Amino acid sequence: MTTADPVAPRARPDSLTARHPRVPASRLLAELVPPRHFARESFDTYEPDGAHPSQREALDRLREVAGALSGPTRSGGAWWRRRAAAQAPAVYLDGGFGVGKTHLLASLAHAVGTERTSYGTFVELTHLVGALGFAATVDALAAKRLVCIDEFELDDPGDTVMMSRLLRELTDRGVAIAATSNTLPESLGEGRFAAEDFLREIQALAARFEVLRIDGEDHRHRAVTTHAATLSAQDVRAVVTGRPGATLDDLDALLEHLATVHPSRYGALLDGIDLVGITGVHQVTAQDVALRLVVLVDRLYDRDVPVVLAAGSGAGATDGADLFTPDMLAGGYRKKYYRALSRLGALAGEGAALVGRD
Structure with a gap:
């Protein structure tokens, strides 16, 4: 009688916060x-x-x-x-x-x-x-x-x-x-x-x-503000765990890390990454922090990297639609924020489609 080999544990996902790119x-x-x-x-x-x-x-x-x-x-x-x-x-x-x-x-x-x-x-x-x-x-x-x-x-x-x-x-x-x-x-x-x-x-x-x-209609028929598809934290962890090229980070930890990386290196931060998971998503209230997040979303979009998002459980938790404050969406940088919401919505839709495929 033979004993079946035990199922190997799925590899723990990488983290963007563990990356410190040096870019010549x-x-x-x-x-x-x-x-x-x-x-x-x-x-x-x-x-x-x-x-x-x-x-x-x-x-x-x-x-x-x-x-x-x-x-x-x-x-x-x-x-x-x-x-x-x-x-x-x-x-x-x-x-x-x-x-x-x-x-x-x-x-x-x-x-x-x-x-x-x-x-x-x-x-x-x-x-x-x-x-x-x-x-x-x-x-x-x-x-x-x-x-x-x-x-x-x-x-x-x-x-x-x-x-x-x-x-x-x-x-x-x-x-x-x-x-x-x-x-x-x-x-x-x-x-x-x-x-x-x-x-x-x-x-x-x-x-x-x-x-x-150049006149015309938006060929993507895209809403100005797109609600980013959000999942449970359990689903986010499940879809990134064991997937090559996937990362998993808590939003607060990621935002803190972005402050230590020059924005010109955000592209390098995503080298080899094919899927980004973020948990604890909540409204960002500080403008300098929000603008760094906008740059990261732009680099994710440029590279066609899907994201999977899980809302936090505390005050300010959001499904992505309220990621930025009303004052931000009405202020001088509003174009950046609307663009980020639209792009994040598209990337989150691609990420949500991956759930259940494995």
């Missing part, structure tokens, strides 16, 4: 490419809505820009550099949520060539300046033909002034610029206000920018 400057620069979410997109995969001709017009114009930038570069003296700077395209994609601005921006980067393009969100580029210093960042980005800036933020005066200066330095060196931004949630469908704000904030450069208006 070369990696920060190498990661300035279109996110995984848009890695395979191109002009050919963008499908303009016939009801909104501006989508086709923007597509056609960006094809022209890509063609102009894809040719060989020339080197020369000061006269040639001034001529190149004057001719470098600068375009701003203006429109509401879900009309394909990021798709088109990533397509432009792919068409010009990722080796000749630096692509990052506004937040990623401000963090790059913080990590490398302003002069080193300018020198590194000036080596490219095109710099793409997604989600240009207009809510932080200091960062906006710094980014305006960065754009001026780059355009003076002949680097082409392409940028996007979103309207605030209460102004959906009124992208012209975002364009006016953008041009006002970069007034020294406004004459160089060509605004490409």
